[in-house]
Amino acid sequence: MTSSATVPIRLRLAQLAAHLVVALIALVVIGGATRVMEAGLACPDWPLCYGSLLPGRQMNLKVFLEWFHRLDAFVVGVALLVQLGAAWFWRKELPRWFLPLSFLLVLLVVLQGGLGALTVLQLLPSSVVTAHLVLALTLVIVMSGLTQRLLHTGSKDAAAPRWWPFLGGISLAAVSGQCLLGGRMASSWAAQRCLQEGQSCQWLHWHRSAATPAAICVLLFVATALIAGGWARQQWPLLITATLLVSTQIGLGVLTLRLGLSQPAVTVGHQLVACLLVAVLAALTWRRPSAPDSPLTIARDSSTLEPCHG
Known part of the structure; x- marks a missing residue:
């Protein structure tokens, strides 16, 4: 059980x-x-943009997207360094796994920055852009799971059902694989070439074919949890959210193709829902019951953290 002295720092880190x-x-x-708007090279240099931290005369929508993407990455990197510093300073009070995982996250974001530089310096090669997406999704998954483990203070007696991480992991892997197929298709512009010229249609076919198994995995996970009852059924807010996200994602995917990829907002919405679904599934997969008498559970129930952490 976590002592009351360690609750505040663990909550703040969560x-x-x-x-x-x-x-x-x-x-x-x-x-x-940025990719949909063909703004990947809107800032022709790296890490600056037109030789400055904040481009002035060159600023337009495309430049803003690329510049803001880099700014967000910088903020994430700084925040992960802060997390690493806290993990080191309070290493005796925090779980043993937290410090090495925080260090790994810093390494991943540094590697992500290097891939981001290569996408600009090598003029958007498809393999590098796809690797950039792979690492980004990995960061989302690890950070979402990390949040859950920081909130979990249960003992061995308060464990999730054995099938929970299994079905959750399969669902997460299926959706992540589907996202990567879509990313590879997008980075090589295969969908546009297929719809306009009838070329490179295999990527679009694979992406569409994989959608059904991925959706079935998620729905099976949700149905099993709701039927099982107990703690699993108590996770219904995130379970229902995952179901709604799957339905929305399928609808947006169909709409994107029917519009011939002509509406950037619909395409970006498709990507947003996919990333949200990955984060929710990662949160569910790593979620564990908290001990009933845990001080962290009491503090968490009275805060606004629960609705936002997933």
Whole structure:
């Protein structure tokens, strides 16, 4: 059981992690909007933009998207360094896994920054852009799971059902794989070439074919949890959210194709819902029951953290 002296710092770090989840989702979506608007090279240099921290005369929508994407990445990097510093300073009071995981997150964001630089310096190669997305989704998954583990203070007697991480992990892997197929398709402009020229249609076919198994995995996970009852059914807010996100994602995907990718807002919305679904599934997969007499549980129930951390 966690002592009452360690509750405040653990809660504050959970709040920081929750805000980082939001910032990472924004980073992925803004990156997607940058690609959709063909603004990936709006700032021709790196890390500055037209040789300055804040471009003035060159500022337009495309430049703003690329510049703001870099700014968000910088803020995330600083926040992760703060988290690492806190993990080191309070390492005796926090779980042993927190310090190495915080260090790993810093390494991942540094690598992410390097891939971001390569996308500009090498003029948007498809493989690098896809790797950039892979790492971004990895950061979202790890940070969302980290938030849950910071909130979990239960003992061995307060464990999730054995099927919970299994079905949750399968759902998360299926949706993440679907996102990567979509990212690869988008970074190579395969959908546009397929719709306009009838070329490179295999990526679009694979993306559409994988949508059904991914949706089935999520719905099976949700149905099992609701039928099982107990603690699993108590997670219904996030379970229902995952169901709604799957339905919305399918609808946006169909609409995107019917519009011939001509509406950037619909395409970006499709990417936003996908990233939200990944974050929610990661939160569910790593969620564990808290001990009934845990001070952290009492403090969390009286705060506004619960609605936002996923």
